[in-house]
Amino acid sequence: MSNKTQEFGASHHLIRYLTLRQIQVFEAVARYSSFTKAAEALHLTQPTVSTQIKSFQESLDVPLYEQIGRNIYLTDVGEEVAYSCRQVIDVLSNLEMKLNDFKGMRKGRLRIAVVTTAKYFLPLALGEFSKNYPDIELSFTVCNRETILSRIEENLDDLYIMGQKPPSSLDAVVIPFAPNPLVFIAHRDHPLVGEKNISLKRIADEPVLMREVGSGIRSAVEERFHNQGLVINERLTLEGTETIKHAVFGGLGISVVPKHSLYIEGVEGPLAILDVEGFPLAKELNIVYPTGKSLSILSTEFLEFLLEKGAEYFQTNNT
Numbered sequence: 001m002s003n004k005t006q007e008f009g010a011s012h013h014l015i016r017y018l019t020l021r022q023i024q025v026f027e028a029v030a031r032y033s034s035f036t037k038a039a040e041a042l043h044l045t046q047p048t049v050s051t052q053i054k055s056f057q058e059s060l061d062v063p064l065y066e067q068i069g070r071n072i073y074l075t076d077v078g079e080e081v082a083y084s085c086r087q088v089i090d091v092l093s094n095l096e097m098k099l100n101d102f103k104g105m106r107k108g109r110l111r112i113a114v115v116t117t118a119k120y121f122l123p124l125a126l127g128e129f130s131k132n133y134p135d136i137e138l139s140f141t142v143c144n145r146e147t148i149l150s151r152i153e154e155n156l157d158d159l160y161i162m163g164q165k166p167p168s169s170l171d172a173v174v175i176p177f178a179p180n181p182l183v184f185i186a187h188r189d190h191p192l193v194g195e196k197n198i199s200l201k202r203i204a205d206e207p208v209l210m211r212e213v214g215s216g217i218r219s220a221v222e223e224r225f226h227n228q229g230l231v232i233n234e235r236l237t238l239e240g241t242e243t244i245k246h247a248v249f250g251g252l253g254i255s256v257v258p259k260h261s262l263y264i265e266g267v268e269g270p271l272a273i274l275d276v277e278g279f280p281l282a283k284e285l286n287i288v289y290p291t292g293k294s295l296s297i298l299s300t301e302f303l304e305f306l307l308e309k310g311a312e313y314f315q316t317n318n319t
Contacts, residue, residue: 014059020092022056023085025049026064030082031156033072079154086155094296108298111139111157113148115216116241117180117258118161118285125310129302136298144239146214152290158299160288163216175287175303178311181280182220183273185245185262186254193272200228200277207235207253209244220281221256228278245271256281 028038029049039049057064064078074082097108110133114122119142130136141157148162152172163180166172184203186193192206204225210232211218225232235253238244244255245262249270259280262271287306289295295303 017059018056020088022052022059023088025052026056027082027085027089029053029065029072030074030078030085033074034070035072036070083155090155090294090296094294097297108133108296109137109139110296110298110302111141112159112161112302113141113143113151113157114161115145115148115163116142117163117217117261118142120258120261120263121310122161125306128309129305133298144212144214145216145219152288155290155293158289158296159303161285162288163283163285164219165286166288171291172288173291173293175307177285177287177306180283180285181259182217182256182283183259183262183280184254184256184276185248185271186274187248187251188270188272190254190272190274192254192274196275198274198276200225200230203254203274203276204230204233206233208232209236209238209247209253209255210234211241211244212237212239217256217258220283224278224281 025038025042025044028041029035032038032041035046035049035053038044039046042049053064060081062077062081063075064081065075066073093109112122112126122140126138126140130138139157141151143151145162145164148160149166149170151157152160152166152170161177165174192198192202210221222232236247238247241257241261244257247253248255254274256279259273262269262273287303289299
């Protein structure tokens with residue numbers, strides 16, 4: 001056997017012994033951290049998934065995961081392999097979209113992950129966009145900033161929408177998108193409603209409902225109080241803007257939410273915006289994706305759609 005033939009065999013071991021099905025199955029197991037959920041998502045039996053994963057790991061000859069009870073935990077190598085599997089799947093998905101486009105078919109997969117702030121307008125934008133792509137497969141994930149950053153690192157989605165820009169240590173493309181002012185709210189019967197230019201020191205005496213650790217809104221509020229040398233009188237920590245709004249309505253305290261999240265209640269609703277010094281906090285939403293990521297045809301078109309028309313949905317929902 002020639003040296004060139006030996007080199008080919010060594011460098012193409014994975015091509016010879018791995019299958020696309022194994023790559024798809026392992027990516028699903030890594031994404032769901034579960035054989036059962038991966039089987040359900042791929043419409044396979046759990047024994048089939050287990051067999052595919054066993055063959056996949058034997059071909060790579062490295063430990064990819066640990067199983068403790070029913071939970072799957074990827075090893076460091078497993079994380080790297082899962083990332084590469086997603087890249088392979090993305091390339092093939094993009095190819096499929098190109099082929100469908102040549103055939104006059106408008107199909108594909110679009111995966112979007114957003115912070116809770118964006119969940120109020122993005123469904124409207126997705127609904128309008130999908131009118132031209134009725135057969136596309138949509139994935140829409142809502143989570144806090146910390147989870148978004150993890151999803152970016154793991155390359156789980158096509159595009160991300162978040163408030164605060166990602167840290168410089170995360171190599172990503174950041175496109176400013178729309179204003180996202182943060183306001184203090186209280187029950188409409190609260191004594192502070194109607195007062196002008198309420199000092200932050202006065203607000204510090206009020207019980208405040210805070211978002212969970214990892215939330216961009218929490219970080220922004222904490223920074224504002226810290227800069228004024230004040231301590232937040234935190235009464236409760238709650239997940240999600242809607243939970244916060246219900247708690248404020250229940251009289252448990254005041255809180256900070258995105259202004260546009262109040263559009264359903266309207267200006268005469270049960271919640272009122274407080275006139276607090278330094279507020280609204282001037283924040284913005286950003287469209288983010290990893291630097292070097294090869295955007296699919298569909299995600300590129302959705303990005304262009306958002307930049308052209310998406311902010312209109314956002315502005316419409318501001319009160």
